[in-house]
Amino acid sequence: MTTKQQVVEWLEQLAKVYADNKSYLTELDSAIGDADHGINMARGFAAVVDKVSGQDLGLGAALKTVGMTLVQSVGGAAGPLYGTFFLRAAGVCSDKEELTSADIVAMFEAGIEGVRQRGKAEPGDKTMLDALGPALEAMKAAQEAGEDLAGVLEKGRAAAEKGMQDTVPLVARKGRASYLGERSAGHQDPGATSSHLLLKTALETLPG
Ligand SMILES: Nc1ncnc2c1ncn2[C@@H]1O[C@H](COP(=O)(O)OP(=O)(O)OP(=O)(O)O)[C@@H](O)[C@H]1O
Numbered sequence: 752m753t754t755k756q757q758v759v760e761w762l763e764q765l766a767k768v769y770a771d772n773k774s775y776l777t778e779l780d781s782a783i784g785d786a787d788h789g790i791n792m793a794r795g796f797a798a799v800v801d802k803v804s805g806q807d808l809g810l811g812a813a814l815k816t817v818g819m820t821l822v823q824s825v826g827g828a829a830g831p832l833y834g835t836f837f838l839r840a841a842g843v844c845s846d847k848e849e850l851t852s853a854d855i856v857a858m859f860e861a862g863i864e865g866v867r868q869r870g871k872a873e874p875g876d877k878t879m880l881d882a883l884g885p886a887l888e889a890m891k892a893a894q895e896a897g898e899d900l901a902g903v904l905e906k907g908r909a910a911a912e913k914g915m916q917d918t919v920p921l922v923a924r925k926g927r928a929s930y931l932g933e934r935s936a937g938h939q940d941p942g943a944t945s946s947h948l949l950l951k952t953a954l955e956t957l958p959g
């Protein structure tokens with residue numbers, strides 16, 4: 752079972768990972784966007800930690816706070832999209848004290864479906880969904896095959912990494928990168944990269 756404390760550790764670790772990768776994500780965004788993705792993610796998750804660390808919130812309330820904080824504190828596309836991810840995930844665990852691996856897969860499913868609905872990106876549009884979509888499929892398959900949470904999240908992480916790498920040759924069809932047309936090809940998508948980090952950090956914290 753995953754405890755609320757482990758979920759908070761995931762969020763704290765994400766703040767650290769996005770702070771450590773601030774320049775890297777911003778550099779990726781400078782090639783095909785407006786050079787703010789690392790700044791957005793680091794600022795957003797620093798605000799998240801301020802709001803949820805050491806607070807006596809239930810799981811659902813904590814994740815709802817994360818979602819609202821990201822929507823409010825991060826401008827641009829990624830804040831509302833990741834905010835929607837956590838708001839939808841919050842809905843799945845509202846009254847739960849602990850999460851089974853099935854709950855965690857359900858959380859990712861609700862969250863990723865929220866990103867899809869809000870951003871209206873299709874597979875291959877060169878967005879964060881090109882990492883999140885394959886990650887969800889891999890996690891569901893691993894879950895059905897009876898793997899434990901670490902196995903499920905490792906499959907998700909690996910699929911997100913491959914999805915992230917596979918964004919390199921794609922031509923962007925969403926967001927600012929799409930203004931570049933064919934010139935967006937040859938660069939890794941910043942949002943797919945931050946999504947891979949989301950899965951990687953989940954693997955490092957949620958199974959305990
Ligand atoms: N409609 C969308 N659906 C899913 N993801 C998207 C969408 N639009 C942009 N993104 C993701 O957001 C990332 C850029 O996030 P950033 O924090 O830089 O916000 P931004 O500068 O406002 O974005 P953008 O310039 O793409 O509108 C992209 O790399 C892409 O992965």
Ligand SMILES: [Mg+2]
Pocket residue numbers: 780784785786787788827
């Ligand atoms: Mg940007």
